[in-house]
Amino acid sequence: MSAAASQLQSSTEFSEQIVAWQRSHGRSELPWQNTRDPYRVWLSEVMLQQTQVSTVLGYFARFLERFPNVSALAAGTEDEVFGLWSGLGYYSRARNMHRCAQEVVARFGGEFPRTAAELTTLPGIGRSTAAAIAAFCFGERVAILDGNVKRVLTRILGFGGDMSSSAQERALWDQATELLPPAEQKEAIASYTQGVMDLGATVCLPRKPSCMICPVNPSCVALTEGQPERYPVKTRKLKRSAQSLWALLARDAQGRVWLEKRPAKGIWAGLYCLPVFDSREDLLAALPPAEQDHTQDLPPFVHVLTHKDLHLHPVLLHNGGQPQGDAARWVDAQEWSRLGLPAPMRKLLLESSAS
Numbered sequence: 001m002s003a004a005a006s007q008l009q010s011s012t013e014f015s016e017q018i019v020a021w022q023r024s025h026g027r028s029e030l031p032w033q034n035t036r037d038p039y040r041v042w043l044s045e046v047m048l049q050q051t052q053v054s055t056v057l058g059y060f061a062r063f064l065e066r067f068p069n070v071s072a073l074a075a076g077t078e079d080e081v082f083g084l085w086s087g088l089g090y091y092s093r094a095r096n097m098h099r100c101a102q103e104v105v106a107r108f109g110g111e112f113p114r115t116a117a118e119l120t121t122l123p124g125i126g127r128s129t130a131a132a133i134a135a136f137c138f139g140e141r142v143a144i145l146d147g148n149v150k151r152v153l154t155r156i157l158g159f160g161g162d163m164s165s166s167a168q169e170r171a172l173w174d175q176a177t178e179l180l181p182p183a184e185q186k187e188a189i190a191s192y193t194q195g196v197m198d199l200g201a202t203v204c205l206p207r208k209p210s211c212m213i214c215p216v217n218p219s220c221v222a223l224t225e226g227q228p229e230r231y232p233v234k235t236r237k238l239k240r241s242a243q244s245l246w247a248l249l250a251r252d253a254q255g256r257v258w259l260e261k262r263p264a265k266g267i268w269a270g271l272y273c274l275p276v277f278d279s280r281e282d283l284l285a286a287l288p289p290a291e292q293d294h295t296q297d298l299p300p301f302v303h304v305l306t307h308k309d310l311h312l313h314p315v316l317l318h319n320g321g322q323p324q325g326d327a328a329r330w331v332d333a334q335e336w337s338r339l340g341l342p343a344p345m346r347k348l349l350l351e352s353s354a355s
Contacts, residue, residue, distance in 0.1 A: 014156075014216060015181040019188050021215035022195030027202070031060060033194070038112035038137040039070045045129045046097050050090055050306070053201070059088055071110045073101040082271055082340020089305075089343060091271060096124025114138045127173075135193040139186045143176035144193055145169075148200025153179070154232040155204060158221025164236035204228075242309045246283045247274040247345070249298070249352060250317040252330055257349060259336060260328035272339045274314075274348070275328070283315055291317060298352070303344040314348055 028034060030053065032044035043063060047056045062084055067073040073081070078098055085094035100123045104112055112133065113119055119130035127145070134140035145153075150163065153176055161168030181188040203210045211223050222228040250258040259272045277283040284292045298314035331339070333353060341349070 012182060014179055014219060015185075015188065015192050017215050018195040018199070019181065019191045022191045022198055025215075026191075026195055026198040031057070036137045038133050040064070041133050041136050042100075042112065042125070042129070043097075045132050046093050046124065047088065049093060049129075051088060055088070059084070069110075070101045070104050070112070073098065074105040074110075078270060079272075079340060083338045084340075086271075086340045086346060087343050091269065091340070093124065094340075095270060099123040100125060112137070114140075116140055116142045132193065135189050139189055141180055141183055141186070141189055143173065143180055144197070145173055145176055146197065148204075149176070149196045150232050151206065152196050152200045152204045155209075155222035155228050156216060156220050158225065159231065160233055162236075163232045163234045240307060240309065242311060244311040244313065245276045245278065246280050246313045246315055247276050247348065248283055248286070248317060249274055249314050249348065251319070253319050254330075254332070256330040256332045257336060258328060259331045259339070259341075268342045270340075271342055272331070272336070273342055274345050280313065280315065287317070294318065298348075301344070310344065312344055312348075314352075316352070 030044075032040050035041065044056065044060060047059055047063075063073075066080070066084060067076055076098070078095070081094050081098045082091065085091065088094070103122055104110060113122075114134070115138070116127070116130040116134040119125050119133055120127060125133075128149075131140075131142040131144045132146075134142050135144065150172065153159065153172060154163075157175060159172055159175065161171055163169055163172070181192050199214070199216075203214050207229065209228050211217050211220070211228060214220065214223075217223055220228070222231050248258070252258075258275065260275055262268045262271050262273050264270055275283075275286065277286065284295070287295075294317060296316040296318075298316055300311060300313045303310040303312055333349075336349060
């Protein structure tokens, strides 16, 4: 056992405490819990990346209603998937999820592979997601290391390695594996895995953790040091940037809007979107000369992404001409409400329709 892990009374006692706490105080009411269906577990794990549980609940239910199993999802179109995903953000997750479903059907006959190692060969399934599926559904003794679990374990262990370093992250993976329930307690792996996730989500919070009700607080190095919020250590900060875009909100005489499908790479890849331009001059240059004097500037607004602030400047054009190009067409409200649209574009269309 590593030096940090040996500071615990024992790894077995630690896992037993987590399992006992989860079974009495952990979460058990979420719709993707209490199931060994890998499709539901996988779907929830993908949706919960960078997204709060309260937001995911509605999306999860709508996805299951339309795509009740992996074969149904594989048979769906990318536009359908994006339409149901619209508003969750990080659209590469949805794209990879669709590809993953297709590969599960093509390579594994519609059955998810049963080991974490095989699961990581599928699109969009990283080591932690693969471990969650394998642990919850198949009882494999593998460690997860999502954001909540990293926080719990670095505090418990007093792990001061910089999580910006891949070598330090690998070291934490090793220690996370050491802390798993012993191999002969296979039935405990699902409760343990859920327990460390729950502990990070409800007790060991990023700010003001509830240390006094933590079931493993006597073993917590960070609490002993009196500075749990120091962990996890991550020195490399993502630099924020800003970008300004002008969006053309063109409506025809029937009230339809002009939408185009974005390229396969870049911002909002593969989504339907209002045409966007780097400047107002570029926007006007894309219009026929007769229409350039019939535009109206709408109030600009800021849409905050993880690493960037988008300053969006909508420009309204009534009774616009026929759009050009195969990827652009007029779309009525009944249709665009079902399409995969970037969140700020959906917001703009909803507000402009209501006004």
